[in-house]
Amino acid sequence: MKRISVMLVVVMAAVLALTAAAVAQPVTINFLNFSSSGENEGNLQAMKEIFEAQNPDIKVNIETIGYGDYFVRLMTAVVGGNIPDAFELNFENFAAYASKGTLMPLEDLMAKTGFDPAVSDPNALNAFSVDGVQYGLPFSFSNVIVLYNKELFDRAGVDYPTSEWTWWDQLDAAKKIRALGDDIFGIFQPIQFHEFYKVVRQNGGALLSDDGTQFTINLPQNVETLQYLVDRVQKYNVMPTEEQLSGMGDWDLFAAGRLGMLVTGSWAFPYMTANCDFEWDIAVEPGNTTKATHFFANGLVIGHNTKHPEEAFRWIQFLSTSREAAEIRVKAGWELPAVTDPEVIALYTATTPPENKAAVFESLQYLVTPPVVEQFAELSDIIGRYLGEARDGFLTPQEALDMAQMEAEARIALK
């Protein structure tokens, strides 16, 4: 009798242990990303540890690959049928993946988990939807502002830039700063696709028709815009030519104190803080007929055939919207979390320089998104090549944009 009861206890204990194990057996989510590679792998790891502590039923298996190899690796995974449960996509590649059915639409998951869109920055969130269907959540984003060197402005006797500035105020200031010395330049703003689609919007132009069915690359407003950009290089030379730049990076030129204004992203702040031995600040970009600013965003998406959609969604939701993840990001200076949480924003704004961090958020009012085209990389290369030809004086802006229009029409399929 005694032996039987002992056995009974043992059996019950075993059964209990087994059930407990079955209940606690966590689900493993594979997560592929590039943006933590290099300096931020530790920060992503810290986010994962908090997430796993909060969600004992989920384990996250992070795989980090450098940007250069990331998309080849992802492509191989997709062809081989091993799409990660959750992964990261930059905006350039997002449309292609979303429209090919590789990604899981998030509507059902958002409804099921009670996702509140109000916690996400609306522009960043909107960037990861196609035709009204949400396919991704923003991981991080950075927007573009104007950095300026206060010392050069003082020496040239020019007032600091304000949000009310137009192209022409900026050009005047650039001319006065250029006059300070042979190797001092007024402004640098890359003449390439990522800038151009936005600058044309500042002048009432656009590269695509409103319904996205036609290219409008050589609209008169766009030609005028390119003329303005090229004149700054060729005519006024307030911006260095490729030869004057001779391989020097625009960030280095600014950090060397030889550049009055630099149009670049908020991700430059940690670098400038470490490398500039002069006072600098930021301002919202000027416009011509209207204001327009742009941003770069990386999104988090879910593979269309994942076995654990809900767990994957909880993970990307945590990365995208949780205060914990956002705080790690802000403290590390790892871009900007795409959240509306006032405390996080206050923490971000309090980190200086630049003093005028509010300009980062003010810029968001004027955001325009890049044209959503499946063949984004190809379009960006085609237009970029012709912009370069115009910048270097081989083609007039009209010729360059006419040719870009023809080539884009011939090579890029639109809806």
Add this chain to the structure above:
Amino acid sequence: MSKRLTVFLFLLPSLCGLVIFSIIPIGTSLYLSLTEWDVIGGPPRFHGLKNFWDIFANEEFLRVLSNTLYFIVLYIPLILAAALGVAILLNNKYPGVGLYRTIYYVPVLTSWVAAALLWKWLLNPKYGAVNALLGMVGITGPSWLHSKSWAMPGIVLASVWKDVGYFALIILAGLQGIDTTYYEAAEIDGANWFQKLVKITVPLVTPSLFFVAIISVINSFQLFPQVMVMTEGGPGGATQVFVERIYNYAFRYYKMGYAASYSWILFVFIFAATLIQLKLQKRWVHYES
């Protein structure tokens, strides 16, 4: 019969490798070249020769071809002359010649990415060593990689530096195979240094030069890492070449079928160039005996 089986079994490991890593990929790429395939959106769709028509109808193809030919026209004479010159210098007997042979071979062992980054700096218009040297002799150097007309010569320069050791070694082997009695006989007849070079050394080393010419033309068509690191095909498409385009179409533009067609066109060009060289060799290559 059992003997055949034994042979076959012994060959099996390398045959497997050949079939899996060469024959099947070649067949697959040929098939893909006849399809439209964006890789991430499902299986390839067959559409016949359309890729090829599209490639030939696009002016980009002419640009890529002429950029490649521009590279070849600059690179081949330079590499042949440089490799022959270095080989002749290394063929003498003087103290430390072994060290020099090693030094010339070091760039060959260097990774192209490292070498290309180095050359990007050497060719920097303002701060680079190349223009500083040119400046010493009173020449204002061009802006190299930032200029449409000088970017390709810049890449040629880097390529010659990187490859000269390898080809010099091949020619050196050829030089050492030349029988010294020819030189002795020529000296008795009163031939000077230059005459010996032109009448004996060069003709007898032509088989090695021929090999170098073939290999370097093939390499030129496959020009890639130096372009990706130094110019990424720019400025303004002035250094876009075959493999650079194939890479972009396949892995950045999601046009795998198109990229496969491009690579078959590249294959045909290389094949034709090699055939032509084989035909022409009778005119200039002298085999001993």
